[in-house]
Amino acid sequence: MDSEKFEKKASVFHVEDAIAVDLAENKESLLDKARQGSENEHDLSFRKAVVHHQKAIFWAMVMSATIIMEGYDTSLMSSFYAYPSFKEKYGARAADGTYELEGKWQVALGCASSVGTFFGVLANGYLTERFGHRRVIMGSLAVMSATIFIPFFAPSIAVLLVGQVMCGLPWGVFATMGPSYSSEVCPLSLRGYLTAYVNMCWAIGQFISAGVLKALVANSTEWGYRIPFAIQWVWPIPLFVLTYLAPDSPWWLVRKGRMEDAEKAVKRLSSKTVANEAKDRVALMIHTNSLEVEQESEHSADFKGWKSYLQCFQSTNLRRTEIVCLTFSGQIWSGSSFAYSPTYFFSQAGLSSQDTYKLNLGVTGVAFTGCIVSWFLLSRFGRRTIYVTGYFILTATLLLIGILSFPAETHSGAKWAQAGLTLVWVATYSSTIGPLAFTIVSEMSATRLRAQTIALARNAYNLTSIISRVVEPYLINPGELNLKGKTAFVWLGTAVVVLTWSFFRLPETRNRTYEELDLLFGRRVSARKFARYDLTSESVIGIGEDKE
Incomplete structure (x- = not known):
């Protein structure tokens, strides 16, 4: 009897030893594959990357195309303030017989979509992590189709305001979905270009809006x-x-424990020539995910659902959140x-409606071209270098526009000089901080908190946008402060503050995998040392081996 018990106990120990050995071998195999995936x-x-990952490029562009709608309407509403038929419908009759949109309604309409977008973004951070990118986008597109009816049939400016708030809800989803999905389906060498492409989609929307308005500016009917x-x-x-046909993000599938589906998604996103690398790529995702789980467990509780936003403000994630928000x-x-x-601005400065919308069309054309220029800059310079340098040029341009506001009061040539500087500003913005903000925000977050971190960053943008849209009309409106070009001095002050912050706090993420970024933040490396910091001797693979 005792011998039987001994044999049973021995067999149990053998089984446990076998499982332990198997797990160790599986872990070692995973580390080897992760190492190969990183290489x-x-x-x-x-x-x-362009040759072998064309499908990833296509699907990233499809998901990012949803932001065209937000860019279209954002430009549309602000341009309507000087639009003759719109002012006649929703504006108030002035003493000289012309129609003008009251300052309070300009503020309200300018903020309306941002209010809706704020809640849409907040919901998206939770919904995307729970249901995945595809299902959330399809649901948002359905909501979008319904909410467009409100502004289209709006009989009054109050109803139009409600319509803008409602439309902002799905726009909030679209605003964060493009960079999130693109950063998770593209290989390292394409990541910067396709996350920056999101800004081009914004510019495309604005360009279409400007073209439509230019074509209809002479139409005095409703x-x-x-x-x-x-x-x-x-x-x-x-x-x-197209969204229905798109693959889910392999990173999201890994976080959900669906490893086989993640491998299938990776194969769908690449050519058959590199299909054999799918296991290595998924192994790298699994390893990175495990590293972040380990980092989170050391410093914070594992929050789920809406509470996961709290993790964005704990440990190294707090620094990441600060960077993406600012x-x-x-x-x-x-x-x-x-x-x-x-x-x-230029309408109030004295330019005719026709000249104003010609300028607007030119501005959006420059913005579109600037996005293409940003791709060439990304191939030669780091994200930090482009962002900081671009911000410096923008700050200097604002200073010149403000200075020219004094002679512009008596000389029409100075007004056109301001217009020219505005194009310089837009070109600089669209080739530097415009697209680079999407790239930096997409790369900076931990993969497990990407949706939540991008949502917080976008809402920081939305809250700031609401403030600026409240302030800007009162600064420039003839019935209020009427600062015209001197408004540039106000924004010059805020630009100097952010420029200073970016020099000292914005790290370089170029040519860094997500696991490497996890390590750099984990070691609290200084922002100005990110680009040169050597991780060769302390890769995540090495750390894993040391712990064995």
Whole structure:
């Protein structure tokens, strides 16, 4: 009897030893594959990435295309303030017989979509992590199709205001989905380009908006402003179909424990030539995810659902949250509400409606071209270098626009000089901090908190945008402070603050895998040392081996 018990106990020990050995071998195998995956990421050139990852490029562009709608309407509403038929419908009659939109309604309409976007972004941080990118986008497109009816049929400015708030809800989802999805489906060598492409989609929306407004500016009927609203129905159906066909993010699948589906998704996102690397890429994702779980467990509780936002403010994630929020809101503090959409400003400065919308079309064309220029800059310079240098040029341009406001009061040539400097500002913005903010925000967050971190960054942008849209009309409106070009001095002050912050606090993420960034933040490396810090002797693979 005793011998039987001994044999059973021995067999149990043998089984446990066998399981332990098997787990050790599996872990070692995973580490080997993760190491190979990391090497593959660093060795993959841009040219080879374009050849072998065309599907990833396509699906990233599809998901990012949803932001075209937000760029379209954002530009649309601000441009409507100087639009004749819109002012006649929703504005108040002035003493000289012309119609003008009251300052309070300009503020309300300018903030309305941002209010809706704020809650849409906040919800997206939770929904995307729970349901995945595809299902959330499809649901948002359905909501978008319904909410467009409100501004299209709005009988009063109050109803129009409600419509803008409602439309802002799905826009909040679109605003954060593009950079999140693109950063998770593309290899390292393509990551910067396709996250920056999100800003191009914004510029495309603005360019379409400017073209539509230019074509209809002479239309004095209600269709002069209703047709621009109706055009928004063009996007949802084709985007819904394409989103349904798109693969889920492999990083999201790994976080959900669906490793086989993650491998299938990786294969769908690349060519058959490199299909054999799928296991290595997924192993790297698993290893990075495990590293972040370990880092989180050391410093904070494991929050789920909505409470996961709390983790963005704990340990090394707090620094990451600071960086993404200030990088994104820095777009507003650079003076974008003043210089990026100068239609109303130059209309009040004395330019005719026709000249104003020609300028607006030119501005959006420059913005589109600037996004393409940013790709060439990304191939030669780091993210930090482009952002800081761009911000310096923007700050200097604001100073010149402000100085020229004094002679502009008596000389029309100075007004056109300001217009020219505005184009310089837009070109600089669109080739530097505009697209780079999306890239930096997408790369800076921990992979497990990407949706939540990007949501916080975007809402920092939204809150800043609301402040600027409240302040800007009162600064520039003839019935209020009427500062005209002197408004540049106000934004010059905020731009100097962000420029100083970015020099000291913004780290370099170029050519760094997500696991390497986890290590750099974990070791609390100084922002100005990120680019040169050597991780060769302390890679995550090495750390894993030391702990054995």
